[in-house]
């Protein structure tokens with residue numbers, strides 16, 4: 177998949193802060209700011225080849241104009257470099273204080289997800305995509321659902337996850353099965369699942385679009401997809417660093433889901449996490 181240039185309000189929300197961070201270190205031109213952000217987020221490529229953050233030039237223009245208008249940065253006309261003002265330094269500290277995330281956002285997001293499933297028949301068949309060691313799968317099994325947890329084991333930290341989950345399933349019981357599989361090649365017929373859920377996994381999937389298409393096919397008509405992942409933007413960045421930009425932003429979710437056949441899209445921000453819900457037409 178080609179790299180994507182990222183844009184939109186979620187990215188601008190982050191840029192409003194991070195431009196101040198970079199200019200507090202030293203003056204930069206607009207081009208240097210974009211390059212620096214790309215370089216600093218380059219480790220994201222460990223998770224996805226397209227993972228570095230490529231900021232759209234038009235978004236950077238908007239942010240620079242906004243910060244200048246507020247007196248937080250100024251441009252040296254001789255060098256074309258932007259520099260931070262005294263007000264800018266104060267504004268940066270204020271943003272950091274206001275956006276400190278409490279821990280436990282992931283737990284709260286999972287609880288919210290489960291609360292959206294309370295009216296679901298308890299024999300529903302649920303797929304947990306990128307289950308890891310079964311963070312969601314075990315919770316869903318406790319609710320009485322029939323659960324399949326799958327994980328590709330793509331990373332060093334996750335290569336043994338399915339074994340760990342199986343071991344726990346043996347002691348804990350519940351209607352839960354674990355399989356090592358990639359969501360794009362899961363050996364299950366189309367329209368198999370009433371629900372497909374995912375926690376903190378879509379961000380590290382190699383081809384997110386293909387994964388989303390696979391999810392759509394595997395869902396039965398009328399079925400729902402519920403996904404918890406990092407919040408893209410300032411709050412996500414302050415809690416998870418560059419990794420938050422591996423996730424899909426609020427505005428990107430709307431576009432992607434609607435373009436790929438889903439409807440009834442709803443989103444909930446829970447601290448530094450985003451819970452996204454969408455339905456396949458009946």
Ligand SMILES: C[S@@+](CC[C@H](N)C(=O)[O-])C[C@H]1O[C@@H](n2cnc3c(N)ncnc32)[C@H](O)[C@@H]1O
Pocket residue numbers: 305306307308309310311312326327328329330331334337357358359360374375376377380381382387
């Ligand atoms: C950060 S872990 C999250 C695990 C668990 N859901 C949780 O919330 O703790 C993301 C998992 O997604 C898995 N994964 C990545 N790409 C995948 C794919 N295409 N299909 C299935 N699993 C995948 C990884 O192996 C990894 O275990």
